[in-house]
Amino acid sequence: MRAGAVSATVTLMMLLSSPAMALTRDDGDDPGSGLSVGQTIGLYVVIPIVAFVIIGALAALPYGKGKGKK
Numbered sequence: 001m002r003a004g005a006v007s008a009t010v011t012l013m014m015l016l017s018s019p020a021m022a023l024t025r026d027d028g029d030d031p032g033s034g035l036s037v038g039q040t041i042g043l044y045v046v047i048p049i050v051a052f053v054i055i056g057a058l059a060a061l062p063y064g065k066g067k068g069k070k
Helices: 002-023 037-064
Strands: none
Touching: none
């Protein structure tokens, strides 16, 4: 019961405190230009899928060589 109360209190304090500070700019802050829709999809969808396929193929490589031998 105590752990749940502590977790709920900490979560509530985190939700109420820092997001409002994200609206103010810091000295030297230079965010640059935003990403287009194509760049965003490429960065967050295409690249992870390609990386998953490459890693999966490299992991399966040792198992594929021994299939034809008995």
